[in-house]
Amino acid sequence: MSTLSDFNHQLLQFLSSSPTPFHAVSSMTELLINAGFIPLKENESWSLKDFQGYFITRNDSSIIAFTTGSQEYSKHGWRLVGAHTDSPCLKVKPNADLYQQNYWQLGVEVYGGALLNPWYDRDLSLAGRVTFLNSQKQVCSALINFEEPIAVIPSLAIHLDRNANKERSINPQTDIPPILSLIPEDNTNKPTLSKLLISHLNGAGYQDIKEILDYELSFYDSQTPALVGLNKEFIASARLDNLLSCFIGLHALLNSEYQKNEVPCLLVCNDHEEVGSQSHCGAQGPFLQQTLTRVMGCPITAAQVMANSLMISVDNAHGIHPNYADRHDANHGPILNKGPVIKQNCNQRYATNSETAAIYKWLSQQQQVPFQSFVVRTDMACGSTIGPITAGELGVRTLDIGVPTFAMHSPRELAGNQDGYILNNVLQAFFKTTELPS
Known part of the structure; x- marks a missing residue:
């Protein structure tokens, strides 16, 4: 034992x-x-x-x-x-790419009964299953995990919402799309989720990807599980x-x-x-x-x-x-x-x-x-x-x-x-x- x-x-x-x-x-x-x-x-x-x-x-x-x-x-x-x-988590929508105020974001759905407030200001990564077409026109699937933090959902500063500690509510459609990056100033070669997935899969050894067909992806908190507490009597994860x-x-x-x-x-x-x-x-x-x-x-x-x-x-x-x-x-x-x-x-x-x-x-x-x-x-x-x-x-x-x-x-x-x-x-x-x- x-x-x-x-x-x-x-x-x-x-x-x-x-x-x-x-x-x-x-x-x-x-x-x-x-x-x-x-x-x-x-x-x-x-x-x-x-x-x-x-x-x-x-x-x-x-x-x-x-x-x-x-x-x-x-x-x-x-x-x-x-x-x-x-x-419960934040799952990426099928047509997820959002371009707002010069930021690239991904639209998400709330899976299950998630507590939404704790998702703010965390170092988020992305993982799931991707299905793609290769050059032989075969449909293949692969697991993907970025591991590193690649996104964040910043809180709105209290200066812009003085009642935040009393009555802040969250609109899951508009308030929680994570930010991944800035958009290039010349507005050319915009980042897309499809490009990101192909690049990451290429780096993982999948070199024969012709087209991303679909995916099931979830954001997750990249902070590692740990024993915490004065005497390490708790597990946080x-x-x-x-x-x-x-x-x-x-x-x-x-x-x-x-x-x-x-x-x-x-x-x-x-x-x-x-x-x-x-x-x-x-x-x-x-x-x-x-x-x-x-x-x-x-x-x-x-x-x-x-x-x-x-x-x-x-x-x-x-x-x-x-x-x-x-x-x-x-x-x-x-x-x-x-x-x-x-x-x-x-x-x-x-x-x-x-x-x-x-x-x-x-x-x-x-x-x-x-x-x-x-x-x-x-x-x-x-x-x-x-x-x-x-x-x-x-x-x-x-x-x-x-x-x-x-x-x-x-x-x-x-x-x-x-x-x-x-x-x-x-x-x-x-x-x-x-x-x-x-």
């Missing part, structure tokens, strides 16, 4: 290398291959072996990794863990929601001794959770169910397998903020580094019930680690996760759990340095548990 220090070091590396869902899946793919997992393709037949690990991707932004165990699926059921790869959960689930799966573990285990990390999950690679799409059906085969009774299975949906929880403690129910305010949070909601915004909560508490007690509970204030709306969606799609018992965080949906979020490691250890035990309480 890795130490807390090793776990957090690997986590920071993963966060840094994963500025978009495409890069997150690429990072996870590399880790899986290094651990001996075998890639599968959806358009090919599968021949699976006992005690082997496999993985499959869809849209380059969602991934399922699983271990077969003894392939006695109806006997043991599945140990399932789910998370999502996407985060972009995309903790929900790449932190993706890494925890993957790390637990890779360290579950799958080569001798009879129980079949699975990790699914879906894209598009932040915008409703309804896509061919989202949790409300058929990706997980189709994969499970292919793995188990037709003779297996799905209802019997699911009755012996458990899904743990992992997505960050709201830690109680010391400056805004009144936004929490007084008895349900999770504290950072006091353990993962069992998330409950009677209106099924979370899928946890008393039995699945009890199973997690039982697992935690076996590991002698703490846990906490979260219920949103009764007079406030509650967010949701892939948990209820997956429970409804598969008919599987489901638990919603998460690491407590601050500043959720900000370009820089904050979590404790111990909670992810604690949850990792519980999930490792979960993956190796042959019999769950019924």
